[in-house]
Amino acid sequence: MDPAQPAAPPRTDPAQEARARMVDALRRDGRVRSDTVAWAMSAVPRHLFLPDATVETAYADSAVVTKVVAGVALSSASQPSMVAIMLEQLDLHPGQRVLEIGAGTGYNAALIARLVGASGAVTTVDIDEDIVVAAAGHLVAAGYPDVVLVTGDGALGHPPGAPYDRVVLTVGSADLRPEWIAQLAPDGRLLLPLRVRGSQLSVAFDLGADGLLRSTSVRSCAFIRLRGAGAGAEPVAALGTDGWSAEPADPGTPVPDPDALRAAVDRPGTEEPLGVRLSAADVWDGLGLWLALGEPRTLRLVARGTAAESPAAAGLVAVAGARATIALPGTGGFVALVQDDAGGPARMRCHGDPGCDAVARLGALVDVWVAAGRPHAADLQLTAFPQGCAATPAAGDCLVELGSATLLVEYLGPVA
Numbered sequence: 001m002d003p004a005q006p007a008a009p010p011r012t013d014p015a016q017e018a019r020a021r022m023v024d025a026l027r028r029d030g031r032v033r034s035d036t037v038a039w040a041m042s043a044v045p046r047h048l049f050l051p052d053a054t055v056e057t058a059y060a061d062s063a064v065v066t067k068v069v070a071g072v073a074l075s076s077a078s079q080p081s082m083v084a085i086m087l088e089q090l091d092l093h094p095g096q097r098v099l100e101i102g103a104g105t106g107y108n109a110a111l112i113a114r115l116v117g118a119s120g121a122v123t124t125v126d127i128d129e130d131i132v133v134a135a136a137g138h139l140v141a142a143g144y145p146d147v148v149l150v151t152g153d154g155a156l157g158h159p160p161g162a163p164y165d166r167v168v169l170t171v172g173s174a175d176l177r178p179e180w181i182a183q184l185a186p187d188g189r190l191l192l193p194l195r196v197r198g199s200q201l202s203v204a205f206d207l208g209a210d211g212l213l214r215s216t217s218v219r220s221c222a223f224i225r226l227r228g229a230g231a232g233a234e235p236v237a238a239l240g241t242d243g244w245s246a247e248p249a250d251p252g253t254p255v256p257d258p259d260a261l262r263a264a265v266d267r268p269g270t271e272e273p274l275g276v277r278l279s280a281a282d283v284w285d286g287l288g289l290w291l292a293l294g295e296p297r298t299l300r301l302v303a304r305g306t307a308a309e310s311p312a313a314a315g316l317v318a319v320a321g322a323r324a325t326i327a328l329p330g331t332g333g334f335v336a337l338v339q340d341d342a343g344g345p346a347r348m349r350c351h352g353d354p355g356c357d358a359v360a361r362l363g364a365l366v367d368v369w370v371a372a373g374r375p376h377a378a379d380l381q382l383t384a385f386p387q388g389c390a391a392t393p394a395a396g397d398c399l400v401e402l403g404s405a406t407l408l409v410e411y412l413g414p415v416a
């Protein structure tokens with residue numbers, strides 16, 4: 001070698017470099033917190049689970065949709081940020097037995113297998129045979145042939161492998177199925193994207209000796225919904241055909257007459273200042289969730305497609321390809337939160353005739369949220385009382401009925 005020439009850089013694998021960049025970014029953003037999760041995400045070759053995607057796409061911090069039927073995304077590789085957040089919530093250790101519901105590409109199962117090691121065991125279930133067949137190929141190609149793949153409805157768990165130290169869903173549920181709890185080991189942890197009053201929350205629950213599940217962490221998330229026996233009804237009402245919809249916070253509370261709501265959408269009226277600026281995250285899991293918990297009649301109002309471009313959508317908050325806001329129905333209309341894209345505080349806008357009560361109630365709830373320090377999903381403490389464990393509420397407790405359990409929802413810290 002000519003000493004005058006600089007040494008040639010070592011030959012590197014572009015996928016390995018992209019993976020290292022992904023993990024660095026996830027660490028910087030605080031999504032990856034532990035060395036073990038960083039080690040697993042640095043080791044598992046995500047691109048082998050997405051053979052149809054470019055290396056760039058495979059390592060971008062985005063979900064990659066892998067199966068679409070009739071315009072609906074049925075499967076995806078979850079966003080790396082979310083994968084990291086959930087792995088941190090799971091707190092895996094060598095030797096643990098894990099059940100994953102929602103095998104998808106198999107990527108998360110490989111990460112779990114890496115973290116529980118050869119002395120652990122991973123079973124992953126998907127409802128679609130073609131997804132399971134593809135995931136099996138990916139897992140073998142990536143060097144994780146011992147992951148057990150099952151085609152079936154994960155609503156039922158997978159009794160043959162129970163008990164599990166961890167049961168994790170990577171698909172959204174509106175219920176805490178008794179099967180998942182029954183298949184947990186004593187002190188086991190159930191982690192799932194759970195729909196609570198219209199927000200999807202990634203909740204890690206620890207099973208207590210008293211049969212109750214207590215959350216150890218709560219994060220915001222957005223997952224594809226469970227199909228099959230645990231699918232549940234989708235509480236969304238279309239307001240006409242141009243992309244307006246209303247989602248009631250409490251699925252037990254019917255949407256007020258959709259035609260009347262639609263007429264009110266087209267009749268924006270007086271506005272009152274609020275004095276707070278809202279982020280997209282506030283609309284769903286900050287103020288939005290606070291309002292939905294305090295006032296079950298709360299609606300999320302969403303404008304998609306052409307509706308998002310219409311004058312009535314001006315002032316709604318831009319969220320993932322749509323515009324959305326929170327609304328409180330009144331007698332002949334509703335009051336909604338709006339703000340300008342350019343900046344400035346939010347306002348309460350009356351549509352139709354919501355009546356003074358709705359305006360005063362919305363304003364009062366917003367004031368309490370601000371006084372409480374603008375709490376978010378991460379500030380929540382959830383206790384689940386499965387069927388057979390009766391909740392004994394104190395005055396003022398917020399109880400949310402799921403299909404098979406009652407949730408006690410509290411905010412941590414000094415909430416006014």
Ligand SMILES: C[S@@+](CC[C@H](N)C(=O)[O-])C[C@H]1O[C@@H](n2cnc3c(N)ncnc32)[C@H](O)[C@@H]1O
Nearest residue numbers: 075102104105107108126127154170171227228
């Ligand atoms: C977001 S993807 C999971 C991502 C996956 N963990 C990965 O690492 O690629 C959600 C998956 O849940 C599956 N799914 C939906 N309903 C299900 C059910 N009832 N039982 C099992 N899997 C289900 C879908 O088919 C889809 O593959």
